[in-house]
Amino acid sequence: MQDQLSFSDLPTRPYTQPHKVPGPDPDETPVIAGRGRLPSYISDHRKRLRERFMSGGADALPDYELLELVLFRAIPRQDVKPLARRMIDKFGDYNAVLSANPRELSKLHGVGNAVIVELKIIEAAAQRLARSRVMERHAVSSWDALIAYCRTIMAHREVEQFRILFLDRRNVLIADEEQARGTVDHVPVYPREVVKRALELNASAIILVHNHPSGDPTPSESDIVMTRRIDEAATTLGITVHDHIIVGRSGELSFRATGHL
Template sequence: MSPNRAFHEAPLPLFTAAEPLHADDEAGLAAIPAGRLPSYLSDHRKRLRERFIQGGPEAMPDYELLELVLFRAIPRQDVKPLARLLITHFGDFNRVLSAPIQRLGKVQGVGPAVIQELKIVAAAAQRLARSRVMHRPVLTSWDALLDYCHTAMAHREIEQFRVLYLDRKNVLIADEEQARGTVDHVPVYPREIMRRALELSASALILVHNHPSGDPTPSQADISMTGRIAAAAEVMGITIHDHLIIGKSRELSFRAEGLL
């Protein structure tokens, strides 16, 4: 995209009956004169919205789903080029939503309104997934827990270590980020995890961290760190149900692999 083809943003509702233009707006590919949206743009947006309502997200490729989000931030321009650019730059829809704000801001055509819309959608997805596991028995809703972990962590570009704290009935009472690290390392402190478990009167824990590489195979450091936490938990009478490593498309369970 050439430097002089800038997108100008203004947040609007996703579904609007009419999308008026303002004189200071510029199109990504060509200037749109004052008045209503050109028919080719309004018809395109209408078709995408109808296909989404009728067929759901499964009926749309990533870039079209992203277009629907961008409609809100850039209501008076053709956003298909920007949607395709974002998918090419980050890889897929989920990685666009999860991309750091600083990296998003470096993409030509992305400004505060686009970043805000992307992060609202990401936050909504996480909150919905989280609501399906919080204050519920985790061991009987394991699939929902895995969905939540993938939604929250699978597409992050740095490692994050989370601890899920459970009560005596294995109900999830807290989900907390214990540490953030780099692309291939995150510092973890067993003493801090145990201190927090005592504060919450937790009886069991589930450890979760992601591998930004996408491969959930544990490193020797992962195995050693898990052993230190398990030893500290045993002294305190706290159960470690599992340690999950979240990759891009699958997860690894230390319990299932015989590593815990």
């Protein structure tokens, strides 16, 4: 029987499809007086915000204004600044809003299917872009991009997720897979399954990655024990465990750098 141990810590629920609402969403399509034109104060604000973004990039805008740009597409006929501020207040920052669970998003007044879909499109695009920068690349020379990718897909999740990055003999990343998903503070991991999958992919080395939804990347005792068991099983079959990275909202921790591996 395989040993089952768990990684620990606290909150991010997996994305599920938003509920479909028949017909127009009244929160997203309010009636505006006149001939269907936006009031000048709204249209002028949108124009100025777009110009600031194009001239200064994302760094020129606070989180709520960057979120406004996303909401412009989903809600074309009203002032979205109040909604953007409410979303930042509830979830904390721009990244947390993008990765928020659709059920939690829908609890905010003014958030309907169009808003949720737009946010999830942006989130998916960010993940694909980050992934494209590490796949089929040398892991060591693209280490910063690899860490950025792990943070993009895992830092704001509300449940623990365990992923494995598989590398060939040249340390080129050949596959990235989610091996297990758990609860807010538990994810089952089986060393035998980790090594079995590495053999199936003909990988010569692996990098383990999991998240701590609490935000603190400090490893638990069970994290350390599990990593050692995976390393022992992999070494027996000639597979190298290069590192185990714990991702938290406050940063990330490398087992190799901290002497745990």
